[in-house]
Amino acid sequence: MTSTQRPLKIALIAGEHSGDILGADLIRALKLAQPNAEFYGIGGDRMRAEGFKTVFDMEELAVMGIVEVLGRLPRLLKVRRDILAHFTAHKPDLFIGIDAPDFNLPVELKLKQAGIKTVHYVSPSVWAWRQKRIFKIAAATNMVLALLPFEKAFYDVHQVPCTFVGHTLADQMPLQPDKTAAKVALGFSAEAPLLALMPGSRTNEIKLLAPEFLQAAAQLQQQNPGLQLVCNMVTPVKAELFTQIWRQVAPDLKLTLLIGQARQTLTAADAVLIASGTATLEAMLAKTPMVVAYKTNWLTYQIASRLVKVDFFSLPNLLAKKALVPEFLQDEVTVSALVNAMQPLLAQSGTETQAAFTDIHQHIRCDASAQAAKAVLELLHD
Structure with a gap:
């Protein structure tokens, strides 16, 4: 891959610690092919260490559970509106939502409708529950990056574009630890x-x-x-x-x-x-x-x-x-x-x-x- 003449702009949103790790590793890998690429959105310390520009603190999104989310909903919705406004003003060439599907999928849908290619990195547990979400994922994304092989099998059945990439943790950790x-x-x-x-x-x-x-x-x-x-x-x-x-x-x-x-x-x-x-x-x-x-x-x-x-x-x-x-x-x-x-x-x-x-x-x-x-x-x- 050769670099484009102007810097490639890639927006990302990571919702928690594990997403920050995945995001940092992905940014590092992308920079090998596109050294001048710009990365911005919502991320944590590891992503920032790779030159990522964060618009909101990642902790804003680190909430889990149906009832727990309800209490934070007004703030979460405001963050989503504001980050979408930021992406409209600073249009990326591509958007990557890392995990956090309840936050990222609506962002991906809006951006895809605006003509921006979207990727969802880490499949939601759609194979386990709320399986009809597969249709929302198909509408919101151009590609899902799956960490685990049984996830890709589910997407293939529903003919939704998905690539099994393996898991970064498996790459980082030795087969025989001391x-x-x-x-x-x-x-x-x-x-x-x-x-x-x-x-x-x-x-x-x-x-x-x-x-x-x-x-x-x-x-x-x-x-x-x-x-x-x-x-x-x-x-x-x-x-x-x-x-x-x-x-x-x-x-x-x-x-x-x-x-x-x-x-x-x-x-x-x-x-x-x-x-x-x-x-x-x-x-x-x-x-x-x-x-x-x-x-x-x-x-x-x-x-x-x-x-x-x-x-x-x-x-x-x-x-x-x-x-x-x-x-x-x-x-x-x-x-x-x-x-x-x-x-x-x-x-x-x-x-x-x-x-x-x-x-x-x-x-x-x-x-x-x-x-x-x-x-x-x-x-x-x-």
Whole structure:
């Protein structure tokens, strides 16, 4: 690909931490082919570090759950109106919405109607619930970039343009991680087992899952006094929230709290209690046996549970198409359930599960950012 005479203008919107990572990697890959390209819209620190110009703080969009979104709706709608006005005034050659489908798809639809090519990077969970959204996606986008192979299969059935690019995490993480070195690097004993707690990155997730995670960890530590415990939080603010809950529900628990070291934590851990989401994929790629849990607002769950069409909700199980890891949803998330599921993981090596993790890792390791950049530029020059 050769550079165009004037700088290529690419607008992007990333709605949260994981989108910021994907956006930064994609921008880096696009700049290899288009060194003078300009990137602007809504993104986080990683995207800004690649020269991205952000119009709004990404945290404005970092909200999840039907009921939770309602409370922020007026602000979200204003941000969407304002960013569309900005794109009208500074017209991009192409727009890429990274995840955040409820925010990005309406933006994509407006821009596509205005003659701007649009890409949605990270498929919404349309294969799992609200499947009729596939028609909205088809109307709003020229191309969907899917991270996982079962997603492209769904789009192919409905004849909606989709490219499977693989997952950037699979590219970044080694097939055979050195868990002993990772433990030592974080200051833990290489000999004693290490259990990680990862109750999510969103405030609501932490509030709903941290109490059970902490109480389960306390019971496991009582059963095994040598058990080392670590928790990673994405920001100091989230760490403070977690600490408040820790003091309330398990003040005697011996635990090391880290900030911004999720991958190191997951690589070092012998097992992890983890919230459902992208972090479960990272845990799988770190070859760390896990127990997955998820809880949301009661009303959000009541609505969503009537629309979900899949047998599993955790990514390792969806990718394996079987119950590879224990998963607990909503009322199933109890201290006793978590303890009972975790005990065998701490007592055995988990080599069979880890072998399955490695097989999946190889399948989704495709140099995703380069593949995504290639698909974007091909669409642009179509």
